[in-house]
Amino acid sequence: MKNIIQTVKGTREFYPEEMALRKWLYGKISQVSQSFGYQEYDGPFLESIELYAAKSGEELVKEQSFVFPDRGGNLITLRPELTPSLARMVAQRQNQLVYPLRWWSFGPFWRYEKPQKGRTREFFQWNIDLIGVDSPEGDAELVAIAAEFFKAVGLTPSEVKILVNDRRLMDSQISKLGIEKTEDKKKVLSIIDRRDKLSANDWDSYVLESGFTTTQLNGLKDVLNNKDLYKTSETVMRFFAALNALGVEQYVSYDPRVVRGLDYYTGIVFEARDAGESSRAILGGGRYDNLVGDVGGNPLTGVGFAMGDVVMPLILEQFGKLPALNLNPAEVLVTVFDADCQAYSLAIAAELRQAGINVNTYPEAVKIGKQFKYADRVGARYVIVAGPDERDAKIIQVKDLQSGEQNTVPIKEAVSVLQKMIHK
RNA sequence: GUGGCUGUAGCUCAAUGGCAGAGCACUUGACUGUGGAUCAAGGGGUUGUGGGUUCGACCCCCAUCAGCCACCCCA
The missing domain is CATH 3.30.930.10 (Bira Bifunctional Protein; Domain 2)
Incomplete structure (x- = not known):
């Protein structure tokens, strides 16, 4: 230093x-x-x-x-x-x-x-x-x-x-x-x-x-x-x-x-x-x-x-008029459950980006709790969890960190559901 | 360019010549598929830098750098 x-x-x-x-x-x-x-x-x-x-x-x-x-x-x-x-x-x-x-x-x-x-x-x-x-x-x-x-x-x-x-x-x-x-x-x-x-x-x-x-x-x-x-x-x-x-x-x-x-x-x-x-x-x-x-x-x-x-x-x-500015351009963070599911997560992230949504992915498959904490710290509001169960069922979990609510969403509806959440 | 004050952990600050500390923050755990709150443990310092005085310096002296304040000037 x-x-x-x-x-x-x-x-x-x-x-x-x-x-x-x-x-x-x-x-x-x-x-x-x-x-x-x-x-x-x-x-x-x-x-x-x-x-x-x-x-x-x-x-x-x-x-x-x-x-x-x-x-x-x-x-x-x-x-x-x-x-x-x-x-x-x-x-x-x-x-x-x-x-x-x-x-x-x-x-x-x-x-x-x-x-x-x-x-x-x-x-x-x-x-x-x-x-x-x-x-x-x-x-x-x-x-x-x-x-x-x-x-x-x-x-x-x-x-x-x-x-x-x-x-x-x-x-x-x-x-x-x-x-x-x-x-x-x-x-x-x-x-x-x-x-x-x-x-x-x-x-x-x-x-x-x-x-x-x-x-x-x-x-x-x-x-x-x-x-x-x-x-x-x-x-x-x-x-x-x-x-x-x-x-x-x-x-x-x-x-x-x-x-x-x-x-x-x-x-x-x-x-x-x-x-x-x-x-x-x-x-x-x-x-x-x-x-x-x-x-x-x-x-x-x-x-x-x-x-x-x-x-x-x-x-x-x-005068207390400093604006509250959002520093994180990504509204969504896609977690990586484990090494096997990494490709599934990356594919979800890519699909969301194609639809114009800004997305972070976690770059390594560390403990999911750590990834949630990261999402919270960087100010990403929505966290997607896609583990083996979700992958096999062709679904994702979407959690809204602000409300704490978590929903199961079919992978095919991921884009439309997230767009709705982000723009409401 | 002139004068003054300040500089200690990432941040805010203690320690006034005798073992360098606290709060917050951070890391890890309690919590084997979920953040914030709580609790516990842990990491982190050439005390801005360089000299000097002293048995011994964060502390005193000199220089230097930076920040802040008042001039000057201006946005």
Whole structure:
């Protein structure tokens, strides 16, 4: 045990239990994405480092990416995010694609970060984007997709909330405080982003230390406490009207403190958080204006979000919403009574499989009790016993481990009887 | 990248410088053609790894690896 080579730091292994959960999650994501008419796509897992140099935040590429030289000396990156690949894919076929473009993806990503709970170095991420539209209704569609996803996995509006703001709204408010320079505005956004991470007093001093006046500080506080700020924006009002019409308004609320860290958001921004103590960010996204420009296309607007796969199981566990998943694909186990009867058992199993039933056989003729225990442990519900008596009489015994009932079934009716039992 | 906590059986944890243990899990039996429940017995450890201090180290010191927590950043 001790000299087994360790897994790479921050990676996960998917034993059947975890794999079943991953597939379940993928299924929900796929179902919700497709219910809104989005098409599945994917990009390469390996990209050249130049792709990220243009657009992504400096830190993401320089400090949080796995980068290595290939045998030819080119720097290769394990993709830390999908958006640049998406931008290129759109740019390459910009004039052939049909807009609005609705695409979604679920695949692996790598970031060289310090692993801890809810954060690994290798993770899966759901990306979904609506490209080529700039309307509040388009923004609302993406938020509605997030809400429908929560609904699909069984999370209620009291357990998860999607918090929304609009950068344009914030921008005009910040201007009103006499902060006009782009650089200063960026600084304010990052200050707002830290609002929850500091105590009220510490945050106040942080604002002042960053070079802003007391008047600006107080003005900023007023803005951040104004839950009705969105009512001053016709666009955001339309956005909320659309959410109402889509029937997901209970999951969504306006919060002027949400600004998101990334520079490239230009309109609506949103993030989902759980209502528990940890209050983790579950997903985040927003509107961007210049998706394709950086990789050489004509500017296209879009709105999208990303959700990692690591936090969701933690949230589901916290609220007791983890699904009970069946790990054993075989509903039936055919026991092997003794060496002489093995062929009879194998033939029964083969016949059931021909009929589309998933069947385990016990691979050796050990004590029947052990085989029953095995069936119980692996979660096979029906056990077939076919010993010498059964073989000679052309029958089998079928036991339902859940009810404990056992019936004698003529071999000719085995398929139909089991199909009925399995599908009832 | 910075700071802190932790690491003992498959799992959850005891043992605070003097013989490395318990519960659960596992194997076998009670039950010679039937799982779960009960009872009994049994197997299982280089105490994360490598050094050091000591007559003696799970325990103290150093390093290292991993996990967790707070920063940073974000999914």
